Every structure is written in structure tokens, then in C-alpha cells.
Amino acid sequence: MPAASDLSSADRERFLRIVQESLGIDRHFQLFLWLQGEIQRFLPHEVFVAMVGNFETRDIAIDMVSALPKVRTRNCIHCGFRSVALELYDLWKQNGYQLLSLSGGPGLSLTQAKCECPVAPMFTTQGTILAHGLRDGRTGTDALYLLMHPQPVLGEREQHMFAMLLPQIDFACRRVVSLDDDSTACAPHTGPNFELSAREHEILDWVRMGKTNDEIGRILNISAFTVKNHLQRIYRKMDVLNRAQAIGKLEDAGRRRPSAGR
Secondary structure (H helix, E strand, C coil), rough: CCCCHHHHHHHHHHHHHHHHHHHHCCCCCHHHHHHHCCCHHHHCCCCCEEEECCCCCCCCEEECCCCCCCCCCHHHHHHHHHHHHHHHHHHHHHHHCCCEEEEECCCCHHHHHHCCCHHHHHHHCEEEEEEEEECCCCCCCCEEEEEECCCCCCHHHHHHHHHHHHHHHHHHHHHHCCCCCCCCCCCCCCCCCCCCCCCHHHHHHHHHHCCHHHHHHHHHHHHHHHHHHHHHHHHHHHCCCCCHHHHHHHHHHHHCCCCCCC
């Protein structure tokens, strides 16, 4: 695998700028601009997809980032892409959690669905898809990221660059207030009687690890006051009075959830 030192002087400078810019991303639009910027020189793509959650229980959040018209999370999440995400995770798992390259129409379930969004042809033409992610054994939460292009342009060089830039991609995506902070359309379902956004679920994960509001705020780059507001909404949704009750109810819901069939 090539190192950054194998790049030309100009490309090394670009690579460093990409890394530096990733550290300042904390909004979805910033992520969009970053993905449409100089990173395209190393990772040309028309659709980027971030998928985060517990894939084993099928509780995942999905976010699409693209300049293509109509390619938005809300538009594509209802046309079969969720099942594609789960299939891709299974393929990534079968590949030993190593970078996965698919080309020439991988034949995933979206191709069988009546989908008219611009993403569908990328599964049926000579396009290419790169899938790679990171695992968190402590929380059981995995992150899988996709780069999609309708042409066969994601070759061996791009695969190496994807692996090199994966930490920056993961860092930027985890800081973004999305996946989907303002909507529970694709957020994890935490129980039969309450539903939390991905950001609320993330905050509860940190609460479960014993973090204070100040610590969670520093981790997520938000104020402790914002964390407190999130927690108040969580308490109302879960009908509890404090964080101990919220964690207890969350864990109880997880124990009572039936196993998902494959």
C-alpha cells in the first residue's frame, strides 16, 4: 500500500490539506463541501454513504451525501437502499472487514426494487463501489462508508487512498450533526414505545459509559447545555426522570427485542 510519501509534492500538500480540513468539520454542509473538494482528486465519487449502528441487530442510521439531484437520504432510504446497506455490511464482514471493491453491477437487492432514484443505475451498470469501515467492539457500533461512481474509476490507487483517508472520513462523519439528527426516518429504533434520533442514541451511549455532560460536549464538540437539552428530550421520549432510568429502560428494551432474521 503506498504511503503519503509516495505522492508527488503537490499531491502531498493536497493530502495534508484534506486531513487538516477534516478536523474542522462539524456540520453536514461542511462535510458536503469537503467531499466535493480536493478529496475528489484521490477518491472520485458521485455518491458518498455513511452507515452507522449495530448491523447485527439491523439498527442502523444512513446518510447520503451527493451533488446529484434527488440523491438525498430521505429520497433513497424508502426505495430499498436500507436492505442494500445490510447486504454490503454482510459482504464486508465476509471479506474479513477489509476494504471491499464491487464493480460491473454487483447485483444487490436494490436492482430488484422499483427504484427510480439516480443511485440505482450504479448497481446495474459498469460503475464501481468501494466499501470500508471501522468497528467498535466496546459498543457494538460499526461504521461502514461507501464511495460510488457510475464509471469504473475507483481502481487500485483509489482503494489505497480510501484506506489511508478512512480515519479522516470516520472522524468527520462522527462529528457531523446528522445521521439523522433532525429526523428519525432512518434512525435506530430503541424500543417499542420510544424512538431516538442518531444523535440522541450517541449521547446515550456516552452516558452509558459514565461520561458527564461536560465530557460528552467536548467529545461531540457541542456545549454541555446542548447535551442537557438532548437529554431532556430523551427523558420525555422514554418517559423517565433521569439518566439511570434511561439507560435501564434502553437496556431492558434491547433484552426484549426479538432477534432479527437474516
